[in-house]
Amino acid sequence: MIVVGAGIAGVACAGELVRAGVPVEVRERGRVPGGRLASRRFDGRPTDTGAAYLTADDPDFTEVVEGWRAAGLVREWTDTFLAYGADGHREVSGPRRWAAPRGLRSLVEELARDLPVTVDRPVTSVRPGPVVDGRSCAAVALCVPGPQAAPLLDPALTAATRAVGEQRWSPSLATVLRFPSRRWADFRGAFVNDHPVLALVCDDGDRRGDDAPVLVAHTTPEFAAGHLAQPGAAGPPVEQAVRDLLGLPEPAELVHVHRWTYAKPTAGGVGTYHLDDEGIGLAGDAFGKPRVQSAWRSGRDLGRALAERLLTVGG
Incomplete structure (x- = not known):
């Protein structure tokens, strides 16, 4: 199982899979995890250069935030x-x-601490199977903006191609x-x-x-x-x-x-994630309001749905 993107949606998705006992690899094209929860250091001081802050009104995400607060994050x-x-x-x-x-990136790093994340490792193609960069896998979760996911998808993956095409x-x-x-x-x-x-x-x-x-x-x-x-x-x-x-x-x-x-x-999908019969999942804040909470919940929900499907098939 491969998760593409180590932003908060990707690590939330991978975290659910790992907790369920599903082998997973997270592939991130950047040098560090974080995605749009980006921070950069200037003279040793972190500055947020992506999301400006986060809010929480979902009970499950609020629990995550309270855990971060208890840890001083x-x-x-x-x-x-x-x-x-x-x-x-x-x-x-x-x-x-x-x-x-x-910096907000530290929150993604905390969620990814025990996950198998590989940075500087972009995915270049997803074909039916699914096959990721020539390697067969049980499923693939694309936790990146739709316009970044679209060039990776073989046109034969019609449901996922249509879903990413709906994003603006x-x-x-x-x-x-x-x-x-x-x-x-x-x-x-x-x-x-x-x-x-x-x-x-x-x-x-x-x-x-x-x-x-x-x-x-x-x-x-x-x-x-x-x-x-x-x-x-x-x-x-x-x-x-x-x-x-x-x-x-x-x-x-x-x-x-x-x-x-x-x-x-500015426009996205229905529900909190996409998962089709071809084993292609999509997650991120395009499935909801443009908020950190939406991205986390989307990844969490996709991870749970993938774990249920893969363990049912494998069991």
Whole structure:
């Protein structure tokens, strides 16, 4: 059994299979697990460059989050953001948001700690059988965005090909801005409405709990779409937009832009996962709201369904 993708959906899927006694291998094309729960270190300090935070209202996922909190891996961050618009800004309340002192990627690494994950090992083809890169397997779970899964699938795998074709995704750029000092009023995070560049700005020092003078700005899909070929060129206009928004006089001393071609699903599948008669499973937040919780639950549910099918067939 092969799981493609070591984001939170992939490791949740693999975890269920391992607990059920199903032999599994997780293949990740990147250098580290995490997927869109991405963190990058700058001068030794982690900064979240993917998902901005997580929320939990599903009882099972809430239990996972509480376990992370007990282990010191997450902290309550805030339930209040600012919302910027044409009429200025105001505070808006929402769900409790959780942050990770060591970066959100550390949560995926914790879930993957006892799993057989192979990094720098992309899958190139999935054929009927299923056969993954020429190797027969009992089933395969594709826990990556549909547009990344589509090129892997043989057209003869009609159900899976149709399911990934139903997914739609929007891009974003996450821009890390480190300033010489904290020159802004406390705001934790800000939704930016009807802006040509910005969609969300987070105070990463507040989020991390170390008060570092670091902001992370997430752009609109429209702005990102025009800079996917050369994301680095987006750094200056994003920095200027953030400085204008917050009234910051000093330029950032570090600017890093991370490209997310498939940042957020805008249309996806029915239910919490896809599993067809050909042994091809699909999981991720395209099966639900674009949330960390949705991706975890999708992977968990697919893992359980695969374990039940494989153990029934094998038993």
